[in-house]
Amino acid sequence: MRKLIYGFSVTLDGYINDRDGNIDWSNPDDELHQFHNDRYRDIEISLHGRRLYELMAEYWPHVPEDAPPIQREFAGLWTSKPKVVFSRTLTEVHWNSTLVSENAVEEVRKLKAGGDGVMEVGGASLAASLIPHGLIDEYQIFLMPVILGGGTPFLPLLDKRIQLRLTETKHFNTAVMHRYLLD
Structure with a gap:
């Protein structure tokens, strides 16, 4: 069964x-960018929500020729990596992406059962x-030394403890990474 990683700054x-x-x-x-590049190289499938997909698609396929090599490297990784984009509003996706507009939970269960590699969820x-x-x-969790006072939370409110x-x-x-597995 594929392993699913949720990671974010x-x-x-x-x-x-x-x-x-x-x-x-x-x-x-x-240093951190290279870590993400190396980590992303090991990901078999990347799962994106609509907002993250739009943010990534706005920049990475269009990285300028004079961008730092580390950014050009990630651009190549991102555009070629198989992606599944979950959205009820998008009508098309590009750059090696598949669009899913129904039941994310069931689709992710199928993707997990369909192999033994590593997937990541973004968004x-x-x-x-x-x-x-x-x-x-x-x-x-890539903990960054900044306090925003509001925005989109990393974790949702839950009915029970995990x-x-x-x-x-x-x-x-520029950050401290904490890696947690289900107990």
């Missing part, structure tokens, strides 16, 4: 973007729909 107060949807505070330095709303069903196997086990902590110059 998160502010000290638990947000993945500010009240206007901006993520300009999360700009990784080269807090999409992850929030999967977390209560126990579909996330690993959480990777017990996790800290398995790794990694320090970067």
Whole structure:
């Protein structure tokens, strides 16, 4: 069965973007960017919610020729990586993406059962729909030294507790990663 990872840059107060949807505070330095590039290389399928897909599609397929090599590398990884985009409003997706407009929970269950690799989920709303069903196997939090005071929370409100086990902590110059597995 495929493993599903939910990872994001998160502010000290638990947000993945500010009240206007901006993520300009999360700009990784080269060390952290390379870590994400290497991590993304190991992902078999990337699951995107609509907002994250639109944000990524706005920039990564159009990275300028004079962008730093580390960004050009990620652009190539992102555009070629198989992606499943969950949206009820989009009518088409590009860059090796498949559009799913119905029942994300059931589709993710099928994707998990369809192989033994690693998938990632990107987008807090999409992850929030999967977390209560126990579909996330690993959480990777990249804690950034900023407090926003509002925005989109990394985790949804839940009806019951989910017990996790800290398995790794990694320090970067601009963030601290905490890796948690279901207990």
